[in-house]
Amino acid sequence: MTILASLSPRSLSAPESGIVELVNYARGRDGLIPLWVGEGDLPTPDFISKAAQESLSAGETFYTWQRGIPALREALSRYYQRHFAKTLSPDNFYVTGSGMQAIKLAIEAVTSPGDDMVFLTPAWPNFAASAELSGVRPIAVPLSFEDGKWQLDIGKIEAAITEKTRALFVNTPSNPTGWTATHDDLKAILALARKHGLWIIADEIYGLYSYTGDRAPSFLDVMEEDERILFVNSFSKNWSMTGWRAGWIVAPAAIGQVLENLIQYSTSGVAQFIQAGAVVALDQGDAFVAENVAKAARSRDLLCDALIATNRVQTLKPDGAIYAFLKIDGVTDARRTALDIVDKTGVGLAPGTAFGEGGSLFMRACFLRDPKQIAIAAERLAGYIAAL
Numbered sequence: 001m002t003i004l005a006s007l008s009p010r011s012l013s014a015p016e017s018g019i020v021e022l023v024n025y026a027r028g029r030d031g032l033i034p035l036w037v038g039e040g041d042l043p044t045p046d047f048i049s050k051a052a053q054e055s056l057s058a059g060e061t062f063y064t065w066q067r068g069i070p071a072l073r074e075a076l077s078r079y080y081q082r083h084f085a086k087t088l089s090p091d092n093f094y095v096t097g098s099g100m101q102a103i104k105l106a107i108e109a110v111t112s113p114g115d116d117m118v119f120l121t122p123a124w125p126n127f128a129a130s131a132e133l134s135g136v137r138p139i140a141v142p143l144s145f146e147d148g149k150w151q152l153d154i155g156k157i158e159a160a161i162t163e164k165t166r167a168l169f170v171n172t173p174s175n176p177t178g179w180t181a182t183h184d185d186l187k188a189i190l191a192l193a194r195k196h197g198l199w200i201i202a203d204e205i206y207g208l209y210s211y212t213g214d215r216a217p218s219f220l221d222v223m224e225e226d227e228r229i230l231f232v233n234s235f236s237k238n239w240s241m242t243g244w245r246a247g248w249i250v251a252p253a254a255i256g257q258v259l260e261n262l263i264q265y266s267t268s269g270v271a272q273f274i275q276a277g278a279v280v281a282l283d284q285g286d287a288f289v290a291e292n293v294a295k296a297a298r299s300r301d302l303l304c305d306a307l308i309a310t311n312r313v314q315t316l317k318p319d320g321a322i323y324a325f326l327k328i329d330g331v332t333d334a335r336r337t338a339l340d341i342v343d344k345t346g347v348g349l350a351p352g353t354a355f356g357e358g359g360s361l362f363m364r365a366c367f368l369r370d371p372k373q374i375a376i377a378a379e380r381l382a383g384y385i386a387a388l
């Protein structure tokens with residue numbers, strides 16, 4: 001047996017990312033406009049970085065609170081009061097080493113190997129992959145794509161629930177589709193979860209990237225106190241902190257010790273200087289988030305208007321998140337087309353094949369970038385599409 005084959009089947013079956021293939025193919029080319037990964041074009045603002053530097057300089061380099069420093073959990077509480085008009089105690093917050101780790105821990109907390117987890121597709125591939133790594137079967141329920149918009153069919157979720165189902169994973173606004181659940185959608189999902197005794201894992205990391213209101217509808221708006229809902233969240237997108245690897249979970253206080261234990265046995269907590277930056281992001285970063293959202297809104301319009309004007313792109317403007325998920329007439333192989341597009345136009349897109357059922361003919365473009373650059377990318381893409 002080779003050394004590789006002797007690894008566990010679970011780790012061997014973890015998929016390679018379909019986005020990374022494209023990035024590796026064209027990374028560093030002259031004039032490249034990279035819209036393939038989900039991040040903005042700005043580094044973290046100085047006022048946040050300075051707080052982390054000061055913490056490091058002050059010698060805050062020791063082991064720290066597993067659940068997160070009290071100052072950060074208090075800042076989270078203030079953030080939810082401001083943006084969601086919800087009074088949550090610091091005991092409802094658990095700091096994690098990224099949104100990704102929050103997802104992994106949430107799945108670990110509510111499922112056992114052999115269980116099923118229902119999730120909506122097209123989806124960021126990491127939900128299903130992290131379930132599989134925990135021995136959990138991800139069951140895809142595709143949203144339907146009609147007249148350029150994504151729609152939820154609640155009946156399809158109910159039909160996918162079996163006696164093995166433990167959790168419903170709901171990402172709204174969605175990466176990659178931008179589908180944004182309405183309050184009625186959320187109420188219907190919550191009713192299903194209550195009826196079947198399921199947990200909801202709510203990934204609302206793009207909640208402030210809403211183009212129809214101040215923020216997207218949240219389960220927080222429709223739930224009672226202490227329901228079986230774990231919210232996973234991240235500092236990455238709101239405050240341009242993708243490289244910091246910091247996130248959080250919102251959970252009923254009653255399960256706090258269990259979440260702390262899961263943190264203990266995975267990372268044993270997040271570096272204190274990272275958390276010091278995160279406190280400042282929350283307390284002083286609302287204006288920066290608003291700038292990011294305004295930039296995304298402008299770039300969304302520029303990109304989508306130019307592409308829809310070709311009359312060959314079916315997708316309408318997304319209501320939320322930071323992606324255009326494009327269905328282009330005549331594209332039958334998104335992976336091959338994404339390679340061709342980067343070769344001919346220098347615009348890097350992520351092929352929809354990376355996002356599971358229902359997305360294989362689409363292409364994802366992240367528009368959280370300088371509108372001037374997005375205008376150039378839109379012109380190049382429109383030229384390519386018109387010539388297809």
Ligand SMILES: Cc1ncc(COP(=O)(O)O)c(C=O)c1O
Binds near residue numbers: 100124203205236242
């Ligand atoms: C829907 C969604 N959830 C979670 C994450 C994880 O973010 P991070 O691990 O950078 O905090 C991402 C990143 O792209 C995402 O799109």
